Amino acid sequence: MAAIQAAAALRAEGVDVVDFGAGEPDFDTPDNIKRAAELAMRAGKTKYTSTGGTRELQQSIIDFYAATFGAKYERNEVMASCGGKQAIFNAVVSLIDPGDEVLLAKPYWVTFPEVVIFAGGVPVYIETEETGFVLSAEQVARAITPRTKLIILNSPCNPSGRVIPPAEFQKIMELLTERGIYVITDECYLRFVYPPAEVFSAASLPADLRKRLCIAGSLSKTYAMTGWRIGYALAPREWTREMLKVQGHSTSNPNSIAQSAAVEAFRGPQASVAAMLAEYTTRRAWLLNALRSIPHLSCNEPEGAFYAFPSVRECLNDKVRTSAEFAARLLTEEHTVVTDGAAFGAEGYLRISYATSMAQLQEGVMRIERFVARLRN
Numbered sequence: 498m499a500a501i502q503a504a505a506a507l508r509a510e511g512v513d514v515v516d517f518g519a520g521e522p523d524f525d526t527p528d529n530i531k532r533a534a535e536l537a538m539r540a541g542k543t544k545y546t547s548t549g550g551t552r553e554l555q556q557s558i559i560d561f562y563a564a565t566f567g568a569k570y571e572r573n574e575v576m577a578s579c580g581g582k583q584a585i586f587n588a589v590v591s592l593i594d595p596g597d598e599v600l601l602a603k604p605y606w607v608t609f610p611e612v613v614i615f616a617g618g619v620p621v622y623i624e625t626e627e628t629g630f631v632l633s634a635e636q637v638a639r640a641i642t643p644r645t646k647l648i649i650l651n652s653p654c655n656p657s658g659r660v661i662p663p664a665e666f667q668k669i670m671e672l673l674t675e676r677g678i679y680v681i682t683d684e685c686y687l688r689f690v691y692p693p694a695e696v697f698s699a700a701s702l703p704a705d706l707r708k709r710l711c712i713a714g715s716l717s718k719t720y721a722m723t724g725w726r727i728g729y730a731l732a733p734r735e736w737t738r739e740m741l742k743v744q745g746h747s748t749s750n751p752n753s754i755a756q757s758a759a760v761e762a763f764r765g766p767q768a769s770v771a772a773m774l775a776e777y778t779t780r781r782a783w784l785l786n787a788l789r790s791i792p793h794l795s796c797n798e799p800e801g802a803f804y805a806f807p808s809v810r811e812c813l814n815d816k817v818r819t820s821a822e823f824a825a826r827l828l829t830e831e832h833t834v835v836t837d838g839a840a841f842g843a844e845g846y847l848r849i850s851y852a853t854s855m856a857q858l859q860e861g862v863m864r865i866e867r868f869v870a871r872l873r874n
């Protein structure tokens with residue numbers, strides 16, 4: 498937040514700031530989706546809906562998972578929510594009792610520990626640097642204790658962009674099933690995966706591995722709909738019923754007009770998703786190459802999402818001792834916003850979002866290179 502405010506203050510002074518902090522697409526919501534919202538308003542779809550969303554939206558979510566992953570979900574196993582964030586919140590709050598341990602792999606999305614703590618749970622962090630931030634079944638096994646109730650998996654990961662390979666994902670799910678541990682898979686970046694990596698959902702696993710699984714999904718990134726606030730959960734009936742209670746006594750149904758727009762997103766033409774993906778693919782290739790050519794910087798391959806997560810550890814010295822100081826000085830000296838990895842539990846790293854134009858990427862990377870060169874002299 499401090500960085501966002503500092504960047505806004507610089508912009509207000511007329512400074513040309515390059516912003517790699519964005520956690521949302523730089524594209525506008527596709528027109529067919531906007532039109533569906535207009536029509537919904539005109540048709541009077543402006544009233545409360547069922548807490549878990551309209552029949553049409555629930556069915557579109559079920560149909561998408563059936564067509565894409567061959568998964569069979571019933572209507573009492575699905576609910577729409579106000580963004581993927583609320584799905585995760587509902588799932589954690591309805592499950593966790595005080596003192597329950599919840600496994601979170603580092604680096605983690607900042608909301609995970611906060612929700613766990615809110616629910617009275619205890620976040621237990623899994624270090625994954627040794628495997629380049631790709632979580633393995635072995636690492637999960639080492640972290641399990643008799644108090645472990647839940648794990649939250651996020652692949653593709655925000656902030657690292659890393660993807661758990663499907664075979665390893667299945668091994669993790671087998672282990673968790675054997676140990677009776679609940680799972681939330683955060684599929685916010687589900688469809689942002691770059692070949693040769695492949696789109697994978699735990700929904701495609703056999704039903705006996707999904708008995709304690711809640712899939713939390715979102716339309717925010719896939720359809721550039723961050724402001725519309727539509728996400729969803731797919732989970733066993735009993736868990737869904739408990740989640741509906743949380744939602745029913747907090748926000749109630751997600752926005753009725755946005756729900757109609759979401760139905761169009763799922764059922765309408767998907768060309769805009771392909772176009773956005775193609776653009777991210779080009780930017781990602783350029784960025785990864787450019788970052789890796791900066792001396793003293795290293796970067797794992799982010800197979801998904803729209804972030805790169807380079808290490809700046811080799812650049813740190815007695816002038817700039819932490820990644821937070823690196824990010825702060827990059828902003829004041831080179832007017833470039835990046836997110837400090839320590840915020841995600843990974844000191845020494847930076848998150849760079851490529852949800853911005855090629856021109857901005859080129860300018861910003863040049864500034865980072867100049868800054869690193871100065872630090873090393």
Ligand SMILES: Cc1ncc(COP(=O)(O)O)c(C=O)c1O
Nearest residue numbers: 580581582606655685715717728
């Ligand atoms: C990993 C991850 N999960 C979930 C979300 C939630 O997205 P929303 O609530 O907009 O659907 C985000 C948003 O930044 C995210 O990065």
